[in-house]
Structure formats: C-alpha cells, structure tokens
Amino acid sequence: MPFLFKLKRPNNHIAGGGFLVTYSTLPIPLAWEVFGEKNGAATLEDFRALLGPLTSDRRLDSDIGCTVLANPFFLSPERWIKPPGWATNIVRGKMYETSQEEGAVVWAAVAQNFDQGATRTIAAPGIREQEPKYGSAVLVSPRLGQASFRVLITDAYKRRCAITGENTLIALEAAHIIPYSREGTHDVRNGLLLRADFHRLFDVGLVSVTPDLRIKISPRIREAYFNGKAYYRMNDAPLAQIPDRPELRPDPDRLDWHYKNCFQA
Structure with a gap:
C-alpha cells in the first residue's frame, strides 16, 4: 500500500512516499538499533531528545510506534503534488481511496512521476537487491531491507x-x-x-x-x-x-x- 509524505506548512504538498510494509511498536533503544539514522536523528541521544517533547511522562525507554516502509522515493520541488481535500485541521494523516475522485487524482500524479522516471530513491545502506529478489510485479517492485x-x-x-x-x-x-x-x-x-x-x-x-x-x-x-x-x-x-x-x-x-x-x- 502506498504511504505518501506531506510537507508541513507553508509547503503543504506531497513530496514523496514509500510502500507500507508493516506497523509495529518497539522499545526506543531497539528502534534505534533496528533503524538507526532512518529514525531521523544522528545518534540515539539525539533521537531521545527529539522524542522528549512528544512524551508526556518523559519515559524515554517506552515503546514507540514504527511505520516500516520499503522503496522510499522523493520528488523534486517542481513535481510536488498538492493533496486534494486536505483540511487545515488534519494533523495525523489522511486516507485516500483510489476508487474515489480524490484518491484517483493523487495516485495518477504519483504514477506519472514513476512513468517519467522523476523519482529519487534512497537505498538501505549495505543492501544490494538483485532482480530475482524482487517481489511480484507492481508499479514499483517492493524491496525489503x-x-x-x-x-x-x-x-x-x-x-x-x-x-x-x-x-x-x-x-x-x-x-x-x-x-x-x-x-x-x-x-x-x-x-x-x-x-x-x-x-x-x-x-x-x-x-x-x-x-x-x-x-x-x-x-x-x-x-x-x-x-x-x-x-x-x-x-x-x-x-x-x-x-x-x-x-x-x-x-x-x-x-x-x-x-x-x-x-x-
């Protein structure tokens, strides 16, 4: 399932995404061990500091939610996609159905970028995937790291x-x-x-x-x-x-x- 990244104000555009693999909860030290800098911080200490304001009880070894994605991709600014039907009070995300007009518009815009080779991907360090290791043919072949x-x-x-x-x-x-x-x-x-x-x-x-x-x-x-x-x-x-x-x-x-x-x- 595609999982898209929307920028905060003042940009308010979809700037990339990935493909949802799973969602899990992990203790903070283990989340750092598994994902490292992909957590958005340079060190475990920086990661704890980043999470501090978001943790009401200040327990920094509690579990946190982990959204695991494959094949992350990013769009150049001129190809950012304006998300239709996005209210200003949405803070946690929005689900689109491709069977409905809004979802169809978003997915068509994303698919066009793939068709034109306009996406930039980031590979997992130390992982080299070969063609036979890809999954079933989809718009982008999912690769698990x-x-x-x-x-x-x-x-x-x-x-x-x-x-x-x-x-x-x-x-x-x-x-x-x-x-x-x-x-x-x-x-x-x-x-x-x-x-x-x-x-x-x-x-x-x-x-x-x-x-x-x-x-x-x-x-x-x-x-x-x-x-x-x-x-x-x-x-x-x-x-x-x-x-x-x-x-x-x-x-x-x-x-x-x-x-x-x-x-x-």
Whole structure:
C-alpha cells in the first residue's frame, strides 16, 4: 500500500512516499538499533531528545510506534503534488481511496512521476537487491531491507524465540535460513526469530531446524567446546514458537537446504 509524505506548512504538498510494509511498536533503544539514522536523528541521544517533547511522562525507554516502509522515493520541488481535500485541521494523516475522485487524482500524479522516471530513491545502506529478489510485479517492485525483515520476523513470531520461547526482546534476533550472502532473501519465510546464542549457532551450522519443524543440535558442540548440556536437552524437540499464519511460517524447502548444506551432523 502506498504511504505518501506531506510537507508541513507553508509547503503543504506531497513530496514523496514509500510502500507500507508493516506497523509495529518497539522499545526506543531497539528502534534505534533496528533503524538507526532512518529514525531521523544522528545518534540515539539525539533521537531521545527529539522524542522528549512528544512524551508526556518523559519515559524515554517506552515503546514507540514504527511505520516500516520499503522503496522510499522523493520528488523534486517542481513535481510536488498538492493533496486534494486536505483540511487545515488534519494533523495525523489522511486516507485516500483510489476508487474515489480524490484518491484517483493523487495516485495518477504519483504514477506519472514513476512513468517519467522523476523519482529519487534512497537505498538501505549495505543492501544490494538483485532482480530475482524482487517481489511480484507492481508499479514499483517492493524491496525489503534488513530492518523491515527484522520487524516482520519479530512480529510474526509474537516476539518469542522460535527454539526456546524466550521473550526478552532485546536478546532476540532475526536469522536468515538461507544466508543473504548466499542468495537468501529478506522474506519472512526465509527467517526465524532466535535468541542471540541460537542465532550464532544456527549461522555456523551447530543448530538446525528440519522441514517438519524439529530442532537439531550438532554433536560438534560437545566435541569442540566440551559442553552444551543446555542445548542438547532441546535436540529433536518441536519448535517452541511458530507463526499463527501458515504463509508466515518457515519454508520447508529452505529449512531442508540449511539442514543439508549447513548443519554439522
């Protein structure tokens, strides 16, 4: 779904936008860890200062809302779009329906800019997307970055580690089943939410998950580190947490790839 940026007075024009991926709430330190300078500040301290006047109880470690977008784009000033039907007392935003005249006018103006190549996009640092990694063909192919991937995985697993059920959010990380460096994608079905230690073990093949969602612990933990009792108790157990929606659950083919190609059996 398109999400457009409107400038404040005196400009009062649509100057860009993006495509809505999801909306979530995160503790302020985690929002900074995930999005960094995309939060609109140079440092975490600046980010806290920016939020201070907006927080009535001055609790700067409380959760904040995060609107996650893909493919942000910006228009040059001569192509800014005047939003129709925008009352001066609207402060939180406005929803347009493309089936109605106002929405159709706005979307036609946005689409014209894409058709003429007049948009300027900002890519996520360190992320290079290739054509096969794009989603289904739309006006602009949606590309999920690492930050979007992490938020989607976190919410899909209800903020619990897939293996342990741990829900200390700051200790949980989004793991790729097929590594991004090996043609894996930032796709929910290519991910698991894992406690940090299990994420590391999964990445090096000392832990895996079978296509039928059972945990496998490598004997090499004991051989190499002379320990691992806490991990071996989980061997062959089912995952503690999986997404409720089938379309968000880990892809069996990708799990099979990890088990056959990465797991140190």
